[in-house]
Each structure stands twice: as C-alpha cells, then as structure tokens.
Amino acid sequence: MPRPYHRTLLALSAVIMTGSEGHAQLLPSLGGVPGQVVGGVLGTTPASPTSTVVVPVIDRLNNVASTVGGNTASLLDLRRARLRALIRDNRRFLDADRDGNPVRKGELIAIDPPADTLARARGAGFRVLRDERIEGVPLRVVTLAPPDGDDTREGLARLRRIAPEGEFDYDHVFEPAGTSLMPLGGAAAAASVQSRPAAIGMIDGGVSNHPSLRGAAIEQRGFAANGARPSGHGTAVASLMAGADGKFRGAAHGFPLLVADVYGGDPTQGSAVTITRALGWLTSRGVRVINMSLVGPSNPLLERAVAAARGRGVLIVAAVGNDGPAAPPAYPASYPGVIAVTGVDNRSRALPEAGKPLHLDFAAPGADMAAALPGSGYAAVRGTSFAAPFVTARLAIGGGGAAAVQAVTREAISGRGKVGKGIVCGACRVSPSDVQAKR
Secondary structure, rough: OOOOHHHHHHEEEEEEHOOOOOOEEOOOOOOOOEEEEOOOOOOOOOOOOOOOOOEEHHHHHHHHHHHHHHHHHHHHHHHHHHHHHHHHHHHOOOOEEOOOOOOEEEEEEEEEEOHHHHHHHHHHOEEEEEEEOOOOOOOEEEEOOOOOOHHHHHHHHHHHOOOOOOEEEEEEOEEEEEOOOOOOOOOOOOOOOOOOOOOOEOOOEEEOOOOOHOOEEEEEEEEEOOOOOOHHHHHHHHHHOOOEEOEEEEOOOOOOEEEEOOOOOOOOOOOOOHHHHHEEEHHHHOOEEOOOOOOOOOOOOHHHHHHHHHHHHHEEEEOOOOOOOOOOOOOOOOOOOOOOEEEOOOOEEEOOOOOOOOOOOEEEEEEOEEEEOOOOOOOEEEEEHOOOHHHHHHHOOOOOOHHHHHHHHHEEEOEOOOOOOEEHHHOOOOOOOOOOOOO
C-alpha cells in the first residue's frame, strides 16, 4: 500500500472514531486538493452572520485518494468506510443492506401490493407505517415495519418468503454525489414565479438565498421529515443553472427552478420513497428536465418512478458520483434512459474520482470552477454533482425531448479520458478567481 494512501486511511480512521451520533464529523482542510467543496450534502444550520465554512473531511479524503497515483481501490475503500461511518453515527435511523448500503432502519417498501399480499404480511406480524399513492408517477407505495424480533434484513427475507409474488425492497438512502453534511448559514431562497421559460426540476438539498439567485424564480418543496432546509450542495447546484451576479453566470439563468428538497439537512433522509415523491411532484408540475446530483444503489421503487417519469417525456440527468471507477455503478445515472454525466477539469481531462456507470452520456466542467455558497460568496467546487447541472441547463434551453438531446450531442466536443459522447458547456465554467471564491 503506498505510504500517502496509508496516511490517508489513518486520518480517515481518526475522523470516523471521533464522530458523534447523528452528526457528520467536520474538520478543516487536511491538505490534498485545497479549497475544494467536493460534491456532498452540504447541509445547513440556522442563519448566522458568523457561520464558518469548513470542508467535509471525508469528501476531502476522497479527493486526496484520487490524487494518489490514480489508486481506484483506495477510493473504493474510502467509500466503504464512509458508508459504515454514516450508518454507525445514525444507528437510530439507518441500517445496512447486504452490500453495506445505507437503508432506513425498520422500514421496508412494497410496490403496488395486491390486497391479499398485504393481508399475508399483516398476518405474519408486519405493520403498515404508510400507505400512499405517489402523484405524477403514479405508484402505490406501502411502507412496512418488520415483526418484533426481526431486523431490517430479516424482515425483508421474511416478506419475500411469505409473498414471493410481491415486489419488496429496502428504502435505500441516496447521497448527493459526495458525502458529509456541511453546516452553513443562509435563509431559504424565495422568489415569485413569473411568466418565464418552462421550469427546470431539481432533486437535491434545499436552496439558500444568494445574490446570484436574487432575480431567479424559485419554488421549493420539502419532502423529508424536516421540510425544506437551505443547503450548500443545493445552493451550489442551483447557482450553476439559474445564477446571475456580475461575472458569475449560471448556464440557464432566466429559467425558473422547481426545487424538491429530499434531505431537509439530514443525511438519513433522501431515501428511495422520498425521491419518488419528489419525482412525482415535478412530473405532475410539467417539468421537461430534472437534475439529480445524487447517487445510491439500484432500487426497484426508484427504477419504476424514473421509468414512469421518462414515459411522460421527462429527461432525467444524473451525476455518476465521485467514488472512482472501482465503485459499484451509481444510480439513478445507470438506469436506462437516464442521462449520465461525468466531470472534467479545465484541461478537458475526466476527473479520476468519477464513478463508472453502466452507460455514460456526456461530460461537463466539474472542477476548477466556482459556485454559490449559502447567503453570499462563492466557493471552488469539484465533483460530478456540479457537472450534471450544466448538461441539464443545455437540455432545458433546447426545450427538452429528443430534439434537445440531439442538439446537446452535436455540441459535445472530445476530451481526455472517458467523457461519453463528449464535453458539453465547456465555456460555462466560472473561474474561482473571477468571483473571489473561498478556497
């Protein structure tokens, strides 16, 4: 094992051991790639004029590992450690599936279950926690609690034994294309929706107020237990599409945003059920293009919801994640029909930490650039989370649909490494130095 990577893992171990339950452990820079806010749930705290911005340490360690000789196995180890830490620090709310992916603890989902299937589940001791029909998709989702004495995995196995014809699974928790919560100040962005082009949909954390978004038409709705909460990740992604402030220009400024916050500032939220509700809402509102800068494992409920939205003509754009090509394929980017996006640096080189989906469509700037921080100011950002909104913007400008995809394909230019059909929106990157971004 290379010595720099060994030091990285030692640092990661120290960080994980100092975490406290329910909160991501956040520390200042550990070196590596300085000043990068790498794609993760950048969460929120109540607005405060003295809020201090800190870089999520596990994201930073992912970035360090990506620079150590292109060691993709290192990134994979760090991914596993990150997910273990997330689950361990949130034991009240999270459990693990057999592959170590986080799932909602004590919650199993049944998709469009027949009445006799539910009757058998109840007879075996399962309790119905929620029974809902998702608008816009449409799907019926019943959330079940396992019988007393069964953990989440045992409950799923029991369900599949007593009703093999049913479609059951965990309620997997998805991450923004990165990791930790970052406390940041800022009130929620608010703007009146006026007569403008068709809105762009966005499933992410909430969006904070910011000078670049002052003139934007933004409507937010919270789908997590905490409602809508402004976040760094959501604010950055929104600014890259709709921002306009001096030298800073989003790639689709002037377009309204419909923001579905699936986190509410909580890393244990963002589950398959929550994201499905968000997809249904955006679809029912008539959006043509939806940006999803989040990643997780394959889940049958989310797959059905994505297919239903696609069947209604909605284009879905998703980031491929930042856990390296050795990590499992990221979803929703790997679902059929979803437009999978990776990132490139300012020399048109594919980011070494980018994930490897089952298919890759486009690349866009994902490093050496600035995005908005909640409240005010800008930060240098890095990650596929921040490449996806550029492709989303281009598709929205094209009006969505097959014609927009063809137009973006014609625009794509060659790059270095795996960039799919090519790089889109290469001139959309705003240099950190142009806006005095924090590093």
